[in-house]
Amino acid sequence: MSIVVVGSVFFDSIETPHGKVDRALGGAATYFSVAASFFTPVKMVATVGEDFPEEERSFLQSRRIDLSGLEIQTGLTGSWSGRYHEDMNQRDTLDLQLNVFADFRPRLPSSYRDAQYVFLANIDPKLQSLVLDQLSAPGVIGCDTMNYWISNARGDLEQLLGRVGLLVINDEEARQLSGERNIVRAARKLLEMGPKRVLIKRGEYGVIQFSSDSIFAVPAFPLEEVFDPTGAGDTFAGGLMGELARSGDVSEAGLRRAIVCGSVLASFVVEDFGMRRLKKLTREEVDRRYRQFVSLTDIEAR
Amino acid sequence: MSIVVVGSVFFDSIETPHGKVDRALGGAATYFSVAASFFTPVKMVATVGEDFPEEERSFLQSRRIDLSGLEIQTGLTGSWSGRYHEDMNQRDTLDLQLNVFADFRPRLPSSYRDAQYVFLANIDPKLQSLVLDQLSAPGVIGCDTMNYWISNARGDLEQLLGRVGLLVINDEEARQLSGERNIVRAARKLLEMGPKRVLIKRGEYGVIQFSSDSIFAVPAFPLEEVFDPTGAGDTFAGGLMGELARSGDVSEAGLRRAIVCGSVLASFVVEDFGMRRLKKLTREEVDRRYRQFVSLTDIEAR
Numbered sequence: 095m096s097i098v099v100v101g102s103v104f105f106d107s108i109e110t111p112h113g114k115v116d117r118a119l120g121g122a123a124t125y126f127s128v129a130a131s132f133f134t135p136v137k138m139v140a141t142v143g144e145d146f147p148e149e150e151r152s153f154l155q156s157r158r159i160d161l162s163g164l165e166i167q168t169g170l171t172g173s174w175s176g177r178y179h180e181d182m183n184q185r186d187t188l189d190l191q192l193n194v195f196a197d198f199r200p201r202l203p204s205s206y207r208d209a210q211y212v213f214l215a216n217i218d219p220k221l222q223s224l225v226l227d228q229l230s231a232p233g234v235i236g237c238d239t240m241n242y243w244i245s246n247a248r249g250d251l252e253q254l255l256g257r258v259g260l261l262v263i264n265d266e267e268a269r270q271l272s273g274e275r276n277i278v279r280a281a282r283k284l285l286e287m288g289p290k291r292v293l294i295k296r297g298e299y300g301v302i303q304f305s306s307d308s309i310f311a312v313p314a315f316p317l318e319e320v321f322d323p324t325g326a327g328d329t330f331a332g333g334l335m336g337e338l339a340r341s342g343d344v345s346e347a348g349l350r351r352a353i354v355c356g357s358v359l360a361s362f363v364v365e366d367f368g369m370r371r372l373k374k375l376t377r378e379e380v381d382r383r384y385r386q387f388v389s390l391t392d393i394e395a396r
Numbered sequence: 397m398s399i400v401v402v403g404s405v406f407f408d409s410i411e412t413p414h415g416k417v418d419r420a421l422g423g424a425a426t427y428f429s430v431a432a433s434f435f436t437p438v439k440m441v442a443t444v445g446e447d448f449p450e451e452e453r454s455f456l457q458s459r460r461i462d463l464s465g466l467e468i469q470t471g472l473t474g475s476w477s478g479r480y481h482e483d484m485n486q487r488d489t490l491d492l493q494l495n496v497f498a499d500f501r502p503r504l505p506s507s508y509r510d511a512q513y514v515f516l517a518n519i520d521p522k523l524q525s526l527v528l529d530q531l532s533a534p535g536v537i538g539c540d541t542m543n544y545w546i547s548n549a550r551g552d553l554e555q556l557l558g559r560v561g562l563l564v565i566n567d568e569e570a571r572q573l574s575g576e577r578n579i580v581r582a583a584r585k586l587l588e589m590g591p592k593r594v595l596i597k598r599g600e601y602g603v604i605q606f607s608s609d610s611i612f613a614v615p616a617f618p619l620e621e622v623f624d625p626t627g628a629g630d631t632f633a634g635g636l637m638g639e640l641a642r643s644g645d646v647s648e649a650g651l652r653r654a655i656v657c658g659s660v661l662a663s664f665v666v667e668d669f670g671m672r673r674l675k676k677l678t679r680e681e682v683d684r685r686y687r688q689f690v691s692l693t694d695i696e697a698r
Contacts, residue, residue, distance in 0.1 A: 313613035
């Protein structure tokens with residue numbers, strides 16, 4: 095089953111203690127789509143400027159990513175520039191040019207409208223709702239958000255959460271949105287806001303999933319080098335939702351396997367700058383690391 | 397098989413956002429012993445002053461903790477007073493009185509000397525080595541340390557590490573001792589210093605174990621309230637070493653089960669101030685939470 099994703103396509107200029115890269119293809123929708131494409135076909139909804147290179151279009155299409163929802167507007171593609179600190183859990187935004195993304199108003203091609211699986215990456219919650227309005231009968235809806243919307247569009251965000259099945263956010267956002275410091279209490283409050291499951295990303299410590307009757311925690315894959323954390327969260331969501339759409343299994347067991355798939359993809363993307371590692375990644379490597387995750391976490395050391 | 401532990405017995409005065417407690421029984425050897433006693437008999441090596449109450453002796457003895465190695469010296473038992481910050485990962489020491497602990501020189505009763513299992517809690521590495529010198533043929537040796545010894549007694553500590561099988565430290569100590577920020581690289585360096593296994597405690601994120609050919613990560617148990625984190629690390633070590641001594645299984649599978657036992661005990665101790673929760677804890681509760689750990693981490697959702 096294919097999956098619709100809405101979000102940003104940007105050019106990122108990134109500096110980390112391990113080096114730098116200039117105007118690499120990035121943005122939440124991009125990382126999500128490339129990760130999800132390892133499991134299922136993807137239909138992207140986003141906007142770019144007239145400067146968006148044919149080469150990048152071809153790359154995305156080669157990954158069975160449908161670009162009929164990628165609108166080309168007069169102007170330039172959005173761009174972001176950031177620098178990571180020594181410990182890589184912190185970064186500074188050096189420059190942000192929204193460009194055509196500032197006027198983004200998602201419009202779904204008719205071929206997208208019967209999608210069962212959809213992921214609303216981090217954009218204005220009003221626009222996230224607008225995407226749902228255009229779908230005839232979405233079954234599995236995931237969404238992300240960020241501190242800016244939690245502070246400045248809480249009403250819209252709360253309305254959206256009433257329509258969403260899976261909320262995928264990081265620990266700081268979970269605390270801010272719930273008003274609870276403790277992550278278990280935060281998750282309980284977020285579940286009361288609508289989502290059936292809350293997945294909290296904890297960076298180098300992995301992911302913890304809460305539902306009304308179970309908790310599942312998986313560590314991040316232990317890596318000797320993290321070259322560039324950019325896009326790790328969106329890549330996680332892509333692997334997760336891609337595997338869900340592929341398997342159609344949204345039981346607890348299916349969710350857990352999908353969370354590990356997301357963790358696997360995220361563990362690869364940080365091994366090189368931007369999208370470089372995902373471009374080389376093979377399905378065999380994905381499967382091997384999945385098995386390593388099982389052995390990393392298996393209490394019975396089977 | 398019983399286990400010998402050497403370390404501190406203190407009185408702790410603790411303030412957390414959830415309340416306070418005055419002169420509660422504490423110290424690394426105490427937390428370790430009480431936790432280990434859920435699995436195996438314990439032989440304690442420590443020192444207290446003449447003020448140490450008979451009531452606390454009786455409590456420890458009721459937990460099948462052998463106190464023939466608990467020396468009573470002229471003077472007062474050591475005491476510590478600390479206050480935790482709102483986020484509980486940080487604390488300030490308000491007062492520290494080493495008292496008789498300042499002159500502690502561990503002497504093992506002859507009935508301790510053939511112990512196979514030993515844990516060297518955080519004290520001067522010279523004294524930790526002195527304990528090993530008094531054992532005829534220790535088989536499984538675990539040790540802890542802290543930032544002070546890493547900075548001020550590195551030579552002694554490195555000598556000790558050459559004799560130790562299991563190094564149990566927290567993430568900041570692992571970084572400081574290895575000089576590596578990345579936790580995987582830090583662990584590799586620590587393994588080169590002698591220990592067969594390095595167990596890194598990551599507070600609310602759980603524990604990660606490294607050996608030359610495997611990595612095992614287990615999350616902390618997700619709790620809605622942490623009342624008092626004091627002693628959690630020593631309680632973890634107690635559950636871990638206690639279960640190892642009980643089972644005699646030091647294979648990878650045995651270690652993993654023991655790490656979960658340590659995590660279980662640590663998850664209980666923080667539920668109330670000082671030793672209160674451990675005093676009420678039953679073996680049935682331990683077994684139930686062990687099964688909850690399995691379900692929390694099981695990728696296959698069996």
